[in-house]
Amino acid sequence: MRYLGLMSGTSLDSVDAVVVEYNGRDLDLIASHSEPFPSDLRHRTLALMHPGDDEIERLGRLDLELAELFARAANNLIDATSLERSSIRAIGSHGQTVRHRPDAGFTLQIGDPNLIAERTGITLVADFRRRDMAAGGQGAPLVPAYHRALFHDAGVDRIIANIGGMANVTLLRADSSHPVTGYDTGPGNVLLDSWIGRHRQLEYDRDGAWAASGQILPTLLERLLDLPFFDAPAPKSTGREQFNPNWLDACIRDADCGQAQPADVQATLLELTARSLSREIGASLDAGGEIYLCGGGSHNKYLLQRLQALLEPYEVRTTAALGQDPDWVEACAFAWLAARTLEGQSGNLPAVTGARGERILGAIYQP
Ligand SMILES: Nc1ncnc2c1ncn2[C@@H]1O[C@H](COP(=O)(O)OP(=O)(O)O)[C@@H](O)[C@H]1O
Ligand SMILES: [Mg+2]
Known part of the structure; x- marks a missing residue:
């Protein structure tokens, strides 16, 4: 069919x-x-x-x-x-x-x-x-049922992380008597896209190159991660209603980063995606588990590099390794x-x- x-x-x-x-x-x-x-x-x-x-x-x-x-x-x-x-x-x-x-x-x-x-x-x-x-x-999210149907393996725990505008994770335990869990972890690409759109009139930061050229702003990162959504228990889902330029501008003001270089803000936004996602992955995966990324963000080389560094010793791969094109x-x-x-x-x-x-x-x- x-x-x-x-x-x-x-x-x-x-x-x-x-x-x-x-x-x-x-x-x-x-x-x-x-x-x-x-x-x-x-x-x-x-x-x-x-x-x-x-x-x-x-x-x-x-x-x-x-x-x-x-x-x-x-x-x-x-x-x-x-x-x-x-x-x-x-x-x-x-x-x-x-x-x-x-x-x-x-x-x-x-x-x-x-x-x-x-x-x-x-x-x-x-x-x-x-x-x-x-x-x-x-x-939301609805994709976890599909992830289970296609990617569950009785021999190994797996996390499927989709990095679209928002990011969401699905945890597939090898032991299928555990229910599958999955939820939105926060922003994926949405803030990166809007910031580079505003400052460089580009649709997205290809390979994260602009973010990689900047320095993370620790006070801004802390302010962004302060949002209660990140610590709220699942089930949870989110969208542009929360993660939008107005919220970002308010955080920049609160963190006194109004004079910061735009590239540094971009670096911080990429770190926000990497931290909020890797924190959830790290907290739910036991040794030996596998991580697979999909969605447009899985093409962002610098984001992958940051995720890989934050998730050591796990190997971060894309769903291509499971036979499904991440796009x-x-x-x-x-x-x-x-x-x-x-x-x-x-x-x-x-x-x-x-x-x-x-x-x-x-x-x-x-x-
Ligand atoms: N080579 C790349 N480098 C960095 N970001 C990329 C790249 N390719 C795609 N993206 C990001 O992926 C986004 C699209 O992802 P997608 O999975 O289609 O999200 P959505 O489901 O929200 O439409 C783009 O807006 C862009 O931010
Ligand atoms: Mg899309």
Whole structure:
């Protein structure tokens, strides 16, 4: 059976589309495509992530525009391969999160599923997070169930760490009588992207080169790590509602770092990601455990170097070592989640999200 996964995370870098072959156990990636975010659409989506005027009108319009973008990602992927449209059983579409407020009990992913179904002519599964929330969960992260299905090994404990806009970890104990745990650890790339955008008009800090040229600012790092989120127990999930330029600016002021070199702030932000992530990994892994990274941040050479130094003596690898390209893990997870839903199987892990129980996630839109 073939499934198509569509994913766009908090980074707003591009829409990731994959086609996978899944037989109920093994999952193979057979095609992938990355549909760039038009810059104007990116800016308007970014603006909707924070409270502002005229939100309903802007939301309504972006719901459709993003759906067109997601449909284009799916159609361009199908057109670029020789796959028969009819051979794809369903599309799993994550949608674009524009507000995630687990404390208030809501999360909002947009990109109208009706329109994607209409444009692709393929059965679509969408709105994966809200059923988990209705059952008392955080609605996030959802990838741990997929990580368990694909990466669990009865012989060794494993951590899968996804470094997207935010960062999240999944702990897979060899002994499967332990429930899988997983949660957001804090920012991944989001602050690095916004700081280099502001100071150097670049979309991201390639390989962490700019961060590597700076010096860590200890008072700022301390101030950033002071945030209660970092010490809060799981289940927990986060987003741009917390980790955004306003919060960063307030921390810079409090730490008296207003005159600091921008490169030094970038170095400190990279260290924040490395520390907050490695602290959680180190605390949950026993000797002999394995660490695998995925997501765009796994390409950041300097971040990898810092993680490797902080996590000594563990070896930090990417999911490529497990046979899954780190760039497509999340999109594959949403293809897999669509399969689960169509099979009437649950997609959430209550020990991860805090939901009252396992639930079949999402809604199905017929072609
Ligand atoms: N070579 C690289 N060096 C540094 N950062 C990178 C590199 N490649 C990708 N990234 C980072 O990864 C981000 C995208 O990661 P992704 O996993 O797609 O996140 P999301 O799920 O939030 O969209 C980019 O915004 C960028 O910050
Ligand atoms: Mg992305």
